[in-house]
Amino acid sequence: MKEMIMQNNMSTTLLEALQAMTMLFFFVIPLFFLFLLSKSRRKRLPPGPTGWPLIGNMMMMDQLTHRGLAKLAQKYGGVFHLKMGYVHKIVVSGPDEARQVLQEHDIIFSNRPATVAISYLTYDRADMAFADYGLFWRQMRKLCVMKLFSRKRAESWDSVRDEVDSMVRIVTTNTGTAVNLGELVFSLTRNIIYRAAFGTCSEDGQDEFIKIMQEFSKLFGAFNIADFIPWLGWIGKQSLNIRLAKARASLDGFIDSIIDDHIMRKKANVNGRTDDGGDRETDMVDELLAFYSEEAKVTESEDLQNAIRLTKDNIKAIIMDVMFGGTETVASAIEWAMAELMRSPDDLKKVQQELANVVGLNRKVEESDFEKLTYLKCCLKETLRLHPPIPLLLHETAEESTVTGYHIPAKSHVIINSFAIGRDKNSWEDPETYKPSRFLKEGVPDFKGGNFEFLPFGSGRRSCPGMQLGLYALEMAVAHLLLCFTWELPDGMKPSELKMDDIFGLTAPRANRLVAVPSPRLLCPLY
Numbered sequence: 001m002k003e004m005i006m007q008n009n010m011s012t013t014l015l016e017a018l019q020a021m022t023m024l025f026f027f028v029i030p031l032f033f034l035f036l037l038s039k040s041r042r043k044r045l046p047p048g049p050t051g052w053p054l055i056g057n058m059m060m061m062d063q064l065t066h067r068g069l070a071k072l073a074q075k076y077g078g079v080f081h082l083k084m085g086y087v088h089k090i091v092v093s094g095p096d097e098a099r100q101v102l103q104e105h106d107i108i109f110s111n112r113p114a115t116v117a118i119s120y121l122t123y124d125r126a127d128m129a130f131a132d133y134g135l136f137w138r139q140m141r142k143l144c145v146m147k148l149f150s151r152k153r154a155e156s157w158d159s160v161r162d163e164v165d166s167m168v169r170i171v172t173t174n175t176g177t178a179v180n181l182g183e184l185v186f187s188l189t190r191n192i193i194y195r196a197a198f199g200t201c202s203e204d205g206q207d208e209f210i211k212i213m214q215e216f217s218k219l220f221g222a223f224n225i226a227d228f229i230p231w232l233g234w235i236g237k238q239s240l241n242i243r244l245a246k247a248r249a250s251l252d253g254f255i256d257s258i259i260d261d262h263i264m265r266k267k268a269n270v271n272g273r274t275d276d277g278g279d280r281e282t283d284m285v286d287e288l289l290a291f292y293s294e295e296a297k298v299t300e301s302e303d304l305q306n307a308i309r310l311t312k313d314n315i316k317a318i319i320m321d322v323m324f325g326g327t328e329t330v331a332s333a334i335e336w337a338m339a340e341l342m343r344s345p346d347d348l349k350k351v352q353q354e355l356a357n358v359v360g361l362n363r364k365v366e367e368s369d370f371e372k373l374t375y376l377k378c379c380l381k382e383t384l385r386l387h388p389p390i391p392l393l394l395h396e397t398a399e400e401s402t403v404t405g406y407h408i409p410a411k412s413h414v415i416i417n418s419f420a421i422g423r424d425k426n427s428w429e430d431p432e433t434y435k436p437s438r439f440l441k442e443g444v445p446d447f448k449g450g451n452f453e454f455l456p457f458g459s460g461r462r463s464c465p466g467m468q469l470g471l472y473a474l475e476m477a478v479a480h481l482l483l484c485f486t487w488e489l490p491d492g493m494k495p496s497e498l499k500m501d502d503i504f505g506l507t508a509p510r511a512n513r514l515v516a517v518p519s520p521r522l523l524c525p526l527y
Protein backbone atom coordinates (compact mmCIF):
# COMPACT_ATOMS: atom_id res chain seq x y z
CA MET A 1 0.00 0.00 0.00
CA LYS A 2 2.78 2.33 1.08
CA GLU A 3 4.66 1.51 -2.12
CA MET A 4 1.58 2.18 -4.23
CA ILE A 5 1.11 5.62 -2.60
CA MET A 6 4.81 6.40 -3.19
CA GLN A 7 4.56 5.31 -6.83
CA ASN A 8 1.43 7.45 -7.26
CA ASN A 9 3.19 10.50 -5.73
CA MET A 10 6.21 9.98 -7.98
CA SER A 11 4.11 9.77 -11.14
CA THR A 12 2.21 12.95 -10.08
CA THR A 13 5.53 14.81 -9.58
CA LEU A 14 6.79 13.48 -12.90
CA LEU A 15 3.58 14.60 -14.61
CA GLU A 16 3.90 18.07 -13.06
CA ALA A 17 7.54 18.30 -14.17
CA LEU A 18 6.53 17.26 -17.67
CA GLN A 19 3.76 19.86 -17.72
CA ALA A 20 6.20 22.55 -16.53
CA MET A 21 8.72 21.52 -19.21
CA THR A 22 6.00 21.64 -21.90
CA MET A 23 5.00 25.14 -20.70
CA LEU A 24 8.63 26.21 -20.83
CA PHE A 25 9.22 24.82 -24.33
CA PHE A 26 5.97 25.80 -25.94
CA PHE A 27 5.11 29.11 -24.23
CA VAL A 28 7.76 30.76 -22.06
CA ILE A 29 10.82 30.25 -24.28
CA PRO A 30 9.04 31.25 -27.53
CA LEU A 31 7.58 34.28 -25.74
CA PHE A 32 11.05 35.21 -24.50
CA PHE A 33 12.48 34.92 -28.02
CA LEU A 34 9.56 36.87 -29.45
CA PHE A 35 10.26 39.59 -26.89
CA LEU A 36 13.95 39.70 -27.87
CA LEU A 37 13.05 39.75 -31.55
CA SER A 38 10.54 42.59 -31.17
CA LYS A 39 13.07 44.55 -29.11
CA SER A 40 15.72 44.20 -31.79
CA ARG A 41 13.20 45.20 -34.45
CA ARG A 42 11.90 48.20 -32.45
CA LYS A 43 13.01 51.41 -34.12
CA ARG A 44 15.93 52.88 -32.28
CA LEU A 45 15.66 56.60 -31.55
CA PRO A 46 18.89 58.59 -31.22
CA PRO A 47 20.33 58.64 -27.69
CA GLY A 48 19.34 61.36 -25.26
CA PRO A 49 18.52 62.13 -21.65
CA THR A 50 15.73 60.06 -20.07
CA GLY A 51 12.49 61.99 -19.72
CA TRP A 52 9.53 61.98 -17.34
CA PRO A 53 6.19 60.42 -18.25
CA LEU A 54 4.06 62.80 -20.33
CA ILE A 55 6.28 65.89 -20.05
CA GLY A 56 9.41 64.08 -21.31
CA ASN A 57 12.41 66.43 -21.13
CA MET A 58 10.40 69.61 -20.70
CA MET A 59 12.26 70.37 -17.45
CA MET A 60 15.31 70.96 -19.69
CA MET A 61 13.59 73.74 -21.64
CA ASP A 62 16.21 76.30 -20.52
CA GLN A 63 18.91 74.20 -22.21
CA LEU A 64 17.38 74.57 -25.68
CA THR A 65 19.81 77.35 -26.62
CA HIS A 66 22.71 76.99 -29.09
CA ARG A 67 25.17 76.74 -26.18
CA GLY A 68 23.02 74.44 -24.02
CA LEU A 69 22.45 72.06 -26.94
CA ALA A 70 26.15 72.13 -27.90
CA LYS A 71 26.96 70.98 -24.35
CA LEU A 72 24.40 68.16 -24.54
CA ALA A 73 25.92 67.09 -27.89
CA GLN A 74 29.27 66.54 -26.14
CA LYS A 75 27.53 63.91 -24.02
CA TYR A 76 25.07 62.37 -26.51
CA GLY A 77 26.82 62.86 -29.88
CA GLY A 78 26.19 64.32 -33.33
CA VAL A 79 22.50 63.44 -33.29
CA PHE A 80 20.44 63.19 -30.12
CA HIS A 81 16.82 63.07 -29.08
CA LEU A 82 14.70 65.00 -26.62
CA LYS A 83 10.98 64.62 -26.00
CA MET A 84 9.05 67.76 -25.16
CA GLY A 85 5.54 66.66 -24.23
CA TYR A 86 4.37 64.88 -27.40
CA VAL A 87 6.99 66.50 -29.62
CA HIS A 88 10.16 64.67 -30.69
CA LYS A 89 13.12 67.06 -30.94
CA ILE A 90 16.09 65.80 -32.91
CA VAL A 91 19.27 67.82 -32.43
CA VAL A 92 21.94 67.63 -35.13
CA SER A 93 25.39 68.89 -34.14
CA GLY A 94 27.87 67.18 -36.48
CA PRO A 95 28.72 67.89 -40.14
CA ASP A 96 28.04 64.34 -41.34
CA GLU A 97 24.66 64.23 -39.61
CA ALA A 98 23.89 67.70 -41.09
CA ARG A 99 24.76 66.38 -44.57
CA GLN A 100 22.30 63.52 -44.17
CA VAL A 101 19.55 65.93 -43.11
CA LEU A 102 20.22 68.79 -45.56
CA GLN A 103 21.36 66.81 -48.58
CA GLU A 104 20.71 63.08 -48.48
CA HIS A 105 17.13 63.17 -47.11
CA ASP A 106 16.52 66.88 -47.71
CA ILE A 107 12.97 66.60 -49.06
CA ILE A 108 11.83 64.80 -45.92
CA PHE A 109 13.57 67.33 -43.65
CA SER A 110 12.44 70.51 -45.46
CA ASN A 111 9.27 71.39 -43.58
CA ARG A 112 9.22 74.06 -40.87
CA PRO A 113 7.81 73.57 -37.38
CA ALA A 114 5.26 76.22 -36.47
CA THR A 115 3.90 77.03 -33.03
CA VAL A 116 0.36 78.28 -32.40
CA ALA A 117 1.74 81.85 -32.23
CA ILE A 118 3.79 81.54 -35.44
CA SER A 119 0.81 80.15 -37.39
CA TYR A 120 -1.41 82.98 -36.22
CA LEU A 121 1.12 85.78 -36.78
CA THR A 122 2.03 84.59 -40.28
CA TYR A 123 -1.65 84.52 -41.37
CA ASP A 124 -1.66 80.73 -41.19
CA ARG A 125 1.79 80.39 -42.76
CA ALA A 126 0.94 82.55 -45.76
CA ASP A 127 4.63 83.50 -46.07
CA MET A 128 7.71 81.69 -47.36
CA ALA A 129 9.89 81.20 -44.26
CA PHE A 130 7.26 79.22 -42.30
CA ALA A 131 5.44 77.55 -45.20
CA ASP A 132 5.92 73.79 -45.37
CA TYR A 133 7.86 72.41 -48.32
CA GLY A 134 5.54 71.95 -51.32
CA LEU A 135 4.11 73.71 -54.37
CA PHE A 136 3.10 76.90 -52.53
CA TRP A 137 6.55 77.28 -50.92
CA ARG A 138 8.36 76.47 -54.20
CA GLN A 139 6.51 79.12 -56.23
CA MET A 140 6.73 81.63 -53.38
CA ARG A 141 10.47 81.10 -53.11
CA LYS A 142 10.89 81.49 -56.87
CA LEU A 143 9.00 84.76 -56.69
CA CYS A 144 11.06 86.07 -53.73
CA VAL A 145 14.40 85.06 -55.25
CA MET A 146 13.60 86.49 -58.69
CA LYS A 147 11.67 89.59 -57.71
CA LEU A 148 12.87 90.63 -54.24
CA PHE A 149 16.41 89.40 -53.53
CA SER A 150 17.95 89.15 -56.98
CA ARG A 151 20.93 91.30 -57.96
CA LYS A 152 18.69 92.61 -60.75
CA ARG A 153 16.57 94.44 -58.15
CA ALA A 154 19.11 97.26 -58.05
CA GLU A 155 16.97 99.34 -55.65
CA SER A 156 17.76 97.03 -52.70
CA TRP A 157 21.47 97.22 -53.47
CA ASP A 158 21.22 101.01 -53.84
CA SER A 159 19.53 101.28 -50.46
CA VAL A 160 22.55 99.45 -48.92
CA ARG A 161 24.99 101.99 -50.43
CA ASP A 162 22.91 105.03 -49.43
CA GLU A 163 22.34 103.85 -45.88
CA VAL A 164 26.02 102.93 -45.39
CA ASP A 165 26.86 106.48 -46.54
CA SER A 166 24.42 107.91 -43.97
CA MET A 167 25.96 105.76 -41.23
CA VAL A 168 29.50 106.92 -42.08
CA ARG A 169 28.24 110.53 -42.03
CA ILE A 170 26.89 110.02 -38.49
CA VAL A 171 30.21 108.52 -37.31
CA THR A 172 32.13 111.37 -39.00
CA THR A 173 30.25 113.93 -36.91
CA ASN A 174 31.02 111.92 -33.75
CA THR A 175 34.74 111.25 -34.15
CA GLY A 176 36.67 111.48 -30.89
CA THR A 177 33.66 110.39 -28.80
CA ALA A 178 32.40 106.94 -27.82
CA VAL A 179 29.96 105.67 -30.46
CA ASN A 180 27.47 102.89 -29.75
CA LEU A 181 28.35 100.81 -32.81
CA GLY A 182 25.80 98.15 -31.94
CA GLU A 183 22.88 100.61 -31.98
CA LEU A 184 24.25 102.24 -35.10
CA VAL A 185 24.45 99.05 -37.17
CA PHE A 186 21.02 97.87 -36.00
CA SER A 187 19.47 101.10 -37.23
CA LEU A 188 21.54 100.80 -40.45
CA THR A 189 20.07 97.40 -41.35
CA ARG A 190 16.55 98.41 -40.29
CA ASN A 191 16.81 101.43 -42.61
CA ILE A 192 18.12 99.31 -45.49
CA ILE A 193 15.34 96.73 -45.27
CA TYR A 194 12.60 99.23 -44.44
CA ARG A 195 13.52 101.30 -47.48
CA ALA A 196 13.87 98.28 -49.75
CA ALA A 197 10.43 97.05 -48.64
CA PHE A 198 8.40 100.27 -48.49
CA GLY A 199 10.46 102.71 -50.55
CA THR A 200 10.58 105.28 -47.74
CA CYS A 201 12.64 106.01 -44.68
CA SER A 202 10.04 107.91 -42.60
CA GLU A 203 11.25 107.82 -38.99
CA ASP A 204 7.79 107.97 -37.38
CA GLY A 205 6.65 104.99 -39.42
CA GLN A 206 9.82 103.08 -38.57
CA ASP A 207 9.45 103.58 -34.82
CA GLU A 208 5.94 102.18 -34.95
CA PHE A 209 7.05 99.29 -37.12
CA ILE A 210 9.99 98.43 -34.84
CA LYS A 211 7.59 98.20 -31.88
CA ILE A 212 5.36 95.82 -33.84
CA MET A 213 8.35 93.66 -34.77
CA GLN A 214 9.57 93.57 -31.17
CA GLU A 215 6.18 92.29 -29.97
CA PHE A 216 6.14 89.70 -32.80
CA SER A 217 9.61 88.58 -31.79
CA LYS A 218 8.55 88.13 -28.14
CA LEU A 219 5.45 86.18 -29.17
CA PHE A 220 7.45 83.94 -31.53
CA GLY A 221 9.63 82.88 -28.59
CA ALA A 222 6.95 82.80 -25.85
CA PHE A 223 6.40 79.47 -24.11
CA ASN A 224 2.96 77.98 -24.78
CA ILE A 225 2.11 74.56 -23.33
CA ALA A 226 -0.32 73.93 -26.25
CA ASP A 227 2.68 73.56 -28.56
CA PHE A 228 3.81 70.48 -26.62
CA ILE A 229 0.71 69.01 -24.96
CA PRO A 230 -2.26 70.21 -27.03
CA TRP A 231 -4.98 69.07 -24.57
CA LEU A 232 -3.46 71.38 -21.92
CA GLY A 233 -3.84 74.29 -24.35
CA TRP A 234 -6.55 75.92 -22.23
CA ILE A 235 -3.84 77.04 -19.76
CA GLY A 236 -3.09 80.71 -20.45
CA LYS A 237 -5.00 80.50 -23.75
CA GLN A 238 -7.10 83.60 -23.21
CA SER A 239 -4.27 86.02 -22.41
CA LEU A 240 -2.11 84.64 -25.25
CA ASN A 241 -4.96 85.00 -27.75
CA ILE A 242 -5.54 88.61 -26.71
CA ARG A 243 -1.83 89.41 -27.20
CA LEU A 244 -1.72 87.63 -30.57
CA ALA A 245 -4.85 89.37 -31.86
CA LYS A 246 -3.52 92.76 -30.73
CA ALA A 247 -0.12 92.20 -32.38
CA ARG A 248 -1.65 91.15 -35.68
CA ALA A 249 -4.14 94.01 -35.61
CA SER A 250 -1.27 96.51 -35.24
CA LEU A 251 0.53 94.95 -38.20
CA ASP A 252 -2.68 95.03 -40.26
CA GLY A 253 -3.21 98.68 -39.37
CA PHE A 254 0.35 99.53 -40.32
CA ILE A 255 0.89 97.62 -43.56
CA ASP A 256 -2.70 97.71 -44.92
CA SER A 257 -2.45 101.48 -45.35
CA ILE A 258 0.92 101.14 -47.13
CA ILE A 259 -0.48 98.43 -49.43
CA ASP A 260 -3.65 100.47 -50.12
CA ASP A 261 -1.52 103.49 -50.93
CA HIS A 262 0.53 101.43 -53.42
CA ILE A 263 -2.66 99.95 -54.95
CA MET A 264 -4.09 103.46 -55.44
CA ARG A 265 -0.93 104.63 -57.14
CA LYS A 266 -1.00 101.57 -59.36
CA LYS A 267 -4.64 102.18 -60.30
CA ALA A 268 -3.91 105.84 -61.00
CA ASN A 269 -1.24 104.48 -63.34
CA VAL A 270 1.52 106.55 -61.78
CA ASN A 271 3.46 103.54 -60.61
CA GLY A 272 7.14 104.19 -61.13
CA ARG A 273 6.62 107.98 -61.25
CA THR A 274 6.64 110.48 -58.39
CA ASP A 275 3.90 113.12 -58.02
CA ASP A 276 6.14 115.67 -59.69
CA GLY A 277 6.61 113.33 -62.65
CA GLY A 278 10.13 112.13 -61.72
CA ASP A 279 11.18 108.47 -61.51
CA ARG A 280 10.19 106.65 -58.31
CA GLU A 281 12.12 103.60 -57.23
CA THR A 282 9.97 100.48 -57.13
CA ASP A 283 9.97 98.83 -53.70
CA MET A 284 9.18 95.27 -52.60
CA VAL A 285 5.50 96.08 -52.06
CA ASP A 286 5.29 97.23 -55.71
CA GLU A 287 6.95 94.00 -56.85
CA LEU A 288 4.55 91.88 -54.80
CA LEU A 289 1.48 93.82 -55.92
CA ALA A 290 2.17 92.73 -59.48
CA PHE A 291 0.93 89.33 -58.23
CA TYR A 292 -1.99 90.70 -56.19
CA SER A 293 -5.45 89.14 -56.28
CA GLU A 294 -8.40 88.95 -53.86
CA GLU A 295 -7.91 85.19 -53.76
CA ALA A 296 -4.63 83.30 -53.41
CA LYS A 297 -3.77 80.87 -56.22
CA VAL A 298 -0.83 78.62 -56.95
CA THR A 299 -0.20 76.42 -59.97
CA GLU A 300 2.63 74.31 -61.38
CA SER A 301 3.20 76.82 -64.21
CA GLU A 302 6.80 77.60 -65.11
CA ASP A 303 5.80 81.15 -65.93
CA LEU A 304 5.85 83.06 -62.62
CA GLN A 305 2.98 85.37 -63.55
CA ASN A 306 0.68 82.35 -64.09
CA ALA A 307 2.17 80.42 -61.20
CA ILE A 308 1.07 82.47 -58.25
CA ARG A 309 -1.51 85.05 -57.04
CA LEU A 310 -1.06 86.71 -53.66
CA THR A 311 -3.56 88.19 -51.22
CA LYS A 312 -2.83 91.10 -48.88
CA ASP A 313 -2.16 88.55 -46.12
CA ASN A 314 0.52 86.87 -48.26
CA ILE A 315 2.12 90.25 -48.95
CA LYS A 316 2.12 91.21 -45.25
CA ALA A 317 3.55 87.84 -44.25
CA ILE A 318 6.36 88.05 -46.86
CA ILE A 319 7.26 91.58 -45.77
CA MET A 320 7.60 90.29 -42.18
CA ASP A 321 9.89 87.48 -43.45
CA VAL A 322 12.12 90.04 -45.09
CA MET A 323 12.15 92.26 -42.00
CA PHE A 324 12.97 89.40 -39.63
CA GLY A 325 15.33 87.63 -42.05
CA GLY A 326 17.27 90.68 -43.12
CA THR A 327 17.70 93.05 -40.19
CA GLU A 328 18.98 91.36 -37.02
CA THR A 329 21.00 88.79 -38.99
CA VAL A 330 23.07 91.35 -40.88
CA ALA A 331 23.34 93.75 -37.93
CA SER A 332 24.57 91.08 -35.55
CA ALA A 333 27.15 89.90 -38.14
CA ILE A 334 28.50 93.47 -38.58
CA GLU A 335 28.68 94.05 -34.82
CA TRP A 336 30.42 90.71 -34.17
CA ALA A 337 32.86 91.32 -37.04
CA MET A 338 33.86 94.69 -35.56
CA ALA A 339 34.06 93.27 -32.01
CA GLU A 340 36.32 90.37 -33.03
CA LEU A 341 38.63 92.78 -34.87
CA MET A 342 38.74 95.15 -31.88
CA ARG A 343 39.84 92.18 -29.78
CA SER A 344 42.47 91.15 -32.31
CA PRO A 345 44.57 94.28 -33.11
CA ASP A 346 46.97 92.39 -35.46
CA ASP A 347 44.11 91.26 -37.68
CA LEU A 348 42.56 94.73 -37.52
CA LYS A 349 45.85 96.26 -38.69
CA LYS A 350 46.10 93.75 -41.57
CA VAL A 351 42.56 94.48 -42.82
CA GLN A 352 43.05 98.23 -42.61
CA GLN A 353 46.35 97.96 -44.49
CA GLU A 354 44.65 95.86 -47.18
CA LEU A 355 41.90 98.48 -47.54
CA ALA A 356 44.48 101.25 -47.85
CA ASN A 357 46.36 99.26 -50.53
CA VAL A 358 43.34 98.16 -52.57
CA VAL A 359 40.99 101.13 -52.21
CA GLY A 360 43.26 103.96 -51.04
CA LEU A 361 42.29 106.63 -48.52
CA ASN A 362 40.66 109.05 -50.91
CA ARG A 363 37.59 107.24 -52.28
CA LYS A 364 34.71 105.01 -51.18
CA VAL A 365 34.80 101.19 -51.47
CA GLU A 366 33.26 99.90 -54.72
CA GLU A 367 31.66 96.49 -55.25
CA SER A 368 34.45 95.62 -57.68
CA ASP A 369 37.03 96.04 -54.86
CA PHE A 370 35.67 93.10 -52.88
CA GLU A 371 37.34 90.36 -54.91
CA LYS A 372 40.71 91.89 -53.96
CA LEU A 373 39.87 92.36 -50.28
CA THR A 374 40.92 88.81 -49.42
CA TYR A 375 41.78 89.30 -45.75
CA LEU A 376 38.60 91.27 -45.05
CA LYS A 377 36.62 88.32 -46.47
CA CYS A 378 38.57 85.89 -44.26
CA CYS A 379 37.69 87.98 -41.19
CA LEU A 380 34.00 88.00 -42.13
CA LYS A 381 33.98 84.23 -42.70
CA GLU A 382 35.69 83.65 -39.37
CA THR A 383 33.06 85.86 -37.70
CA LEU A 384 30.23 83.87 -39.29
CA ARG A 385 31.90 80.61 -38.19
CA LEU A 386 32.12 81.66 -34.54
CA HIS A 387 28.88 83.67 -34.43
CA PRO A 388 26.40 82.37 -37.02
CA PRO A 389 23.59 84.98 -36.84
CA ILE A 390 20.95 82.21 -36.88
CA PRO A 391 22.61 79.63 -34.61
CA LEU A 392 19.82 77.03 -34.75
CA LEU A 393 18.18 76.02 -38.05
CA LEU A 394 14.66 74.78 -37.40
CA HIS A 395 13.21 72.11 -39.69
CA GLU A 396 10.49 69.45 -39.43
CA THR A 397 10.22 65.97 -40.96
CA ALA A 398 7.36 65.32 -43.40
CA GLU A 399 7.59 61.56 -42.83
CA GLU A 400 9.75 59.13 -40.86
CA SER A 401 13.39 58.81 -41.81
CA THR A 402 16.82 57.85 -40.48
CA VAL A 403 20.00 59.69 -39.54
CA THR A 404 23.18 57.64 -38.97
CA GLY A 405 20.96 54.58 -38.58
CA TYR A 406 18.71 56.09 -35.92
CA HIS A 407 14.97 56.29 -36.43
CA ILE A 408 13.55 59.83 -36.86
CA PRO A 409 9.75 59.87 -36.47
CA ALA A 410 7.45 61.85 -38.79
CA LYS A 411 6.71 65.41 -37.65
CA SER A 412 9.88 65.55 -35.53
CA HIS A 413 11.25 69.02 -34.91
CA VAL A 414 14.82 68.97 -36.19
CA ILE A 415 17.29 71.50 -34.80
CA ILE A 416 20.53 71.84 -36.77
CA ASN A 417 22.99 73.50 -34.41
CA SER A 418 25.04 75.63 -36.80
CA PHE A 419 26.86 77.20 -33.83
CA ALA A 420 28.07 73.78 -32.59
CA ILE A 421 28.99 72.67 -36.14
CA GLY A 422 31.14 75.80 -36.69
CA ARG A 423 33.07 74.95 -33.52
CA ASP A 424 33.31 71.19 -34.09
CA LYS A 425 36.79 70.09 -33.00
CA ASN A 426 36.99 67.32 -35.58
CA SER A 427 36.45 69.80 -38.42
CA TRP A 428 38.29 72.88 -37.16
CA GLU A 429 41.75 73.27 -35.68
CA ASP A 430 41.67 75.28 -32.45
CA PRO A 431 37.93 75.86 -33.02
CA GLU A 432 37.25 78.39 -30.24
CA THR A 433 39.97 80.82 -31.41
CA TYR A 434 39.36 83.72 -33.82
CA LYS A 435 41.89 82.99 -36.56
CA PRO A 436 40.86 84.54 -39.94
CA SER A 437 44.05 83.31 -41.63
CA ARG A 438 42.68 79.73 -41.51
CA PHE A 439 40.53 80.69 -44.53
CA LEU A 440 43.63 81.52 -46.59
CA LYS A 441 44.52 77.82 -46.70
CA GLU A 442 43.30 75.72 -49.61
CA GLY A 443 40.50 73.26 -49.00
CA VAL A 444 39.09 75.08 -45.98
CA PRO A 445 35.29 74.79 -46.02
CA ASP A 446 33.32 77.69 -47.44
CA PHE A 447 29.64 78.42 -46.94
CA LYS A 448 28.84 78.72 -50.63
CA GLY A 449 29.49 75.11 -51.63
CA GLY A 450 28.23 71.84 -50.24
CA ASN A 451 30.34 71.93 -47.06
CA PHE A 452 28.50 70.93 -43.94
CA GLU A 453 31.19 72.08 -41.48
CA PHE A 454 30.15 75.70 -41.99
CA LEU A 455 26.46 76.58 -42.30
CA PRO A 456 25.88 80.29 -41.55
CA PHE A 457 23.32 80.48 -44.39
CA GLY A 458 22.09 76.89 -44.09
CA SER A 459 22.30 74.57 -47.09
CA GLY A 460 19.95 73.05 -49.66
CA ARG A 461 16.31 73.84 -50.26
CA ARG A 462 15.64 75.97 -47.17
CA SER A 463 18.98 77.81 -47.25
CA CYS A 464 18.98 81.61 -47.06
CA PRO A 465 17.57 83.24 -50.22
CA GLY A 466 18.88 86.65 -49.07
CA MET A 467 22.53 85.53 -48.80
CA GLN A 468 23.88 87.75 -51.61
CA LEU A 469 22.11 90.86 -50.33
CA GLY A 470 23.11 90.07 -46.73
CA LEU A 471 26.78 89.54 -47.65
CA TYR A 472 26.81 92.73 -49.70
CA ALA A 473 25.46 94.77 -46.76
CA LEU A 474 27.91 93.08 -44.36
CA GLU A 475 30.94 93.69 -46.61
CA MET A 476 29.96 97.28 -47.46
CA ALA A 477 29.34 98.26 -43.84
CA VAL A 478 32.49 96.70 -42.34
CA ALA A 479 34.72 97.86 -45.22
CA HIS A 480 33.57 101.49 -44.85
CA LEU A 481 33.79 101.50 -41.05
CA LEU A 482 37.39 100.28 -41.30
CA LEU A 483 38.44 102.35 -44.31
CA CYS A 484 37.12 105.66 -42.99
CA PHE A 485 38.07 105.38 -39.29
CA THR A 486 40.56 103.96 -36.85
CA TRP A 487 38.87 102.54 -33.75
CA GLU A 488 39.84 102.42 -30.05
CA LEU A 489 37.98 100.83 -27.17
CA PRO A 490 36.62 103.44 -24.70
CA ASP A 491 38.13 104.41 -21.32
CA GLY A 492 41.48 102.74 -22.01
CA MET A 493 39.88 99.27 -22.15
CA LYS A 494 42.35 96.59 -23.34
CA PRO A 495 41.28 94.39 -26.30
CA SER A 496 41.38 91.29 -24.08
CA GLU A 497 38.91 92.95 -21.67
CA LEU A 498 36.18 93.23 -24.30
CA LYS A 499 33.30 90.93 -23.28
CA MET A 500 32.16 88.47 -25.95
CA ASP A 501 28.96 87.00 -24.43
CA ASP A 502 25.93 86.48 -26.62
CA ILE A 503 22.21 86.20 -25.95
CA PHE A 504 19.87 83.65 -27.45
CA GLY A 505 16.75 84.55 -29.43
CA LEU A 506 15.80 84.30 -33.10
CA THR A 507 19.42 85.40 -33.63
CA ALA A 508 22.39 85.41 -31.23
CA PRO A 509 23.60 89.03 -30.98
CA ARG A 510 26.12 90.41 -28.48
CA ALA A 511 24.89 90.59 -24.91
CA ASN A 512 26.54 94.04 -24.53
CA ARG A 513 26.42 96.56 -27.33
CA LEU A 514 29.85 97.32 -28.83
CA VAL A 515 31.01 100.85 -27.99
CA ALA A 516 34.19 102.28 -29.58
CA VAL A 517 35.84 105.62 -30.30
CA PRO A 518 36.44 106.47 -33.99
CA SER A 519 39.14 108.81 -35.39
CA PRO A 520 39.18 110.03 -39.01
CA ARG A 521 41.41 108.07 -41.38
CA LEU A 522 40.61 109.37 -44.90
CA LEU A 523 42.98 111.81 -46.59
CA CYS A 524 40.19 113.96 -48.00
CA PRO A 525 36.57 114.58 -46.89
CA LEU A 526 34.17 112.27 -48.76
CA TYR A 527 31.09 112.66 -46.57
Ligand code: HEM
Nearest residue numbers: 129325326329330389390393456457458462463464466470
Ligand atom coordinates in the same frame (compact mmCIF):
# COMPACT_ATOMS: atom_id res chain seq x y z
C1 HEM B 1 24.32 87.81 -42.76
C2 HEM B 1 23.09 87.73 -43.19
C3 HEM B 1 22.18 86.51 -43.15
C4 HEM B 1 22.38 85.29 -42.59
C5 HEM B 1 23.60 84.79 -41.85
C6 HEM B 1 21.19 84.50 -42.86
C7 HEM B 1 21.02 83.18 -42.48
C8 HEM B 1 19.89 82.42 -42.74
C9 HEM B 1 19.69 81.07 -42.32
C10 HEM B 1 20.69 80.25 -41.51
C11 HEM B 1 18.47 80.66 -42.75
C12 HEM B 1 17.77 79.31 -42.46
C13 HEM B 1 18.32 78.17 -43.26
C14 HEM B 1 17.67 76.85 -42.88
O1 HEM B 1 16.66 76.81 -42.19
O2 HEM B 1 18.20 75.81 -43.27
C15 HEM B 1 17.88 81.77 -43.46
C16 HEM B 1 16.64 81.74 -44.05
C17 HEM B 1 16.04 82.84 -44.61
N1 HEM B 1 16.62 84.07 -44.81
FE1 HEM B 1 18.51 84.64 -44.31
N2 HEM B 1 20.31 85.26 -43.57
C18 HEM B 1 20.87 86.50 -43.78
C19 HEM B 1 20.32 87.55 -44.49
C20 HEM B 1 19.08 87.56 -45.05
C21 HEM B 1 18.51 88.66 -45.78
C22 HEM B 1 19.23 89.99 -46.07
C23 HEM B 1 17.25 88.30 -46.12
C24 HEM B 1 16.20 89.05 -46.88
C25 HEM B 1 16.26 90.27 -47.28
C26 HEM B 1 17.03 86.94 -45.62
C27 HEM B 1 15.86 86.22 -45.76
C28 HEM B 1 15.69 84.90 -45.38
C29 HEM B 1 14.44 84.16 -45.57
C30 HEM B 1 13.14 84.69 -46.16
C31 HEM B 1 14.67 82.85 -45.10
C32 HEM B 1 13.70 81.67 -45.09
C33 HEM B 1 13.91 80.82 -46.33
C34 HEM B 1 12.99 79.61 -46.43
O3 HEM B 1 12.45 79.16 -45.42
O4 HEM B 1 12.82 79.07 -47.53
N3 HEM B 1 18.17 86.53 -44.99
N4 HEM B 1 18.77 82.82 -43.45
